[in-house]
Amino acid sequence: xxxxxxxxxxxxxxxxxxxxxxxxxxxxxxxxxxxxxxxxxxxxxxxxxxxxxxxxxxxxxxxxxxxxxxxxxxxxxxxxxxxxxxxxxxxxxxxxxxxxxxxxxxxxxxxxxxxxxxxxxxxxxxxxxxxxxxxxxxxxxxxxxxxxxxxxx
Amino acid sequence: xxxxxxxxxxxxxxxxxxxxxxxxxxxxxxxxxxxxxxxxxxxxxxxxxxxxxxxxxxxxxxxxxxxxxxxxxxxxxxxxxxxxxxxxxxxxxxxxxxxxxxxxxxxxxxxxxxxxxxxxxxxxxxxxxxxxxxxxxxxxxxxxxxxxxxxxx
DNA sequence: TGAATTAAGGTCAATTAAGGTCAAAATATT
DNA sequence: AATATTTTGACCTTAATTGACCTTAATTCA
Numbered sequence: 001x002x003x004x005x006x007x008x009x010x011x012x013x014x015x016x017x018x019x020x021x022x023x024x025x026x027x028x029x030x031x032x033x034x035x036x037x038x039x040x041x042x043x044x045x046x047x048x049x050x051x052x053x054x055x056x057x058x059x060x061x062x063x064x065x066x067x068x069x070x071x072x073x074x075x076x077x078x079x080x081x082x083x084x085x086x087x088x089x090x091x092x093x094x095x096x097x098x099x100x101x102x103x104x105x106x107x108x109x110x111x112x113x114x115x116x117x118x119x120x121x122x123x124x125x126x127x128x129x130x131x132x133x134x135x136x137x138x139x140x141x142x143x144x145x146x147x148x149x150x151x152x153x
Numbered sequence: 154x155x156x157x158x159x160x161x162x163x164x165x166x167x168x169x170x171x172x173x174x175x176x177x178x179x180x181x182x183x184x185x186x187x188x189x190x191x192x193x194x195x196x197x198x199x200x201x202x203x204x205x206x207x208x209x210x211x212x213x214x215x216x217x218x219x220x221x222x223x224x225x226x227x228x229x230x231x232x233x234x235x236x237x238x239x240x241x242x243x244x245x246x247x248x249x250x251x252x253x254x255x256x257x258x259x260x261x262x263x264x265x266x267x268x269x270x271x272x273x274x275x276x277x278x279x280x281x282x283x284x285x286x287x288x289x290x291x292x293x294x295x296x297x298x299x300x301x302x303x304x305x306x
Numbered sequence: 307t308g309a310a311t312t313a314a315g316g317t318c319a320a321t322t323a324a325g326g327t328c329a330a331a332a333t334a335t336t
Numbered sequence: 337a338a339t340a341t342t343t344t345g346a347c348c349t350t351a352a353t354t355g356a357c358c359t360t361a362a363t364t365c366a
Binding site: 003027028029039040042043060061062063064065066067068 | 312313314315316317318323324
């Protein structure tokens with residue numbers, strides 16, 4: 001791991017975790033200077049390691065007194081997301097209904113592929129072997145517990 | 154045993170056993186240079202001697218500052234692990250028993266923290282609200298399904 | 307005030323530095 | 337001799353680094 005980009009990434013993440021806020025502000029020039037690289041390498045690091053997909057938001061301002069602000073987006077920002085999903089589940093849900101919902105969470109990148117598999121496996125009909133009205137109710141309970149767990153924070 | 158591949162294999166295994174971690178990082182170019190062979194011979198050694206079947210995991214990165222990381226998988230991380238864990242669970246398991254097992258999977262880094270939370274939430278007693286002998290049986294079924302899902306591959 | 311200057315940051319393409327694949331040739335084994 | 341394993345090299349893909357040129361904002365000064 002002798003490349004500069006990784007070092008810059010680490011440095012910025014340290015700044016972020018040391019910060020009292022959920023963001024950090026730096027100067028591109030100053031940073032480039034500190035790491036002995038050209039300024040555009042900072043942009044390279046920002047786009048390859050601090051993209052929205054990585055959970056970051058980068059804002060900047062040019063000109064005198066310019067800066068680069070890196071904001072760490074708390075995962076699943078919307079506070080009522082868990083409530084929304086839980087009310088979507090209700091107190092009874094079919095296996096296909098549950099599958100579709102888990103799929104949506106995956107598409108929204110709120111859970112990983114492994115997590116989606118994990119959740120699917122826990123609520124399959126051949127596992128929850130009890131008679132039908134109760135089975136869908138139990139599935140709803142388990143699914144809501146898992147969603148609440150994984151979407152919080 | 155005068156072929157280069159064997160020497161490279163030995164060299165890498167020595168690096169691994171000398172390492173403080175369960176992995177070692179090398180540069181393909183550098184290694185090829187050290188053994189006076191073409192870089193692709195390193196790949197040959199990796200695929201013939203450090204495959205998953207041999208209990209190793211190989212990751213790599215291209216480009217500047219690229220590397221090859223060889224991870225030695227802890228014994229038993231292979232296919233029969235699922236069987237072992239499942240027989241450990243049996244056909245009935247208490248909540249504390251399940252919690253301990255999930256904790257162990259986490260410690261062994263077979264699952265992530267989030268995944269462990271996910272699994273715990275799915276088998277809690279207040280979720281599985283049915284009378285007692287049946288509840289532990291249901292928990293065993295769910296847990297085995299989840300473990301099988303997440304540990305395969 | 308308004309133009310010139312200075313001080314930032316942005317874009318993009320070229321270059322460099324890795325690692326990957328695959329199949330042919332060479333060598334060992336059976 | 338036939339088969340399996342090892343060695344080699346040509347060609348490919350990905351990631352990092354660099355630099356030339358562009359845009360925007362603040363400051364200075366005529």
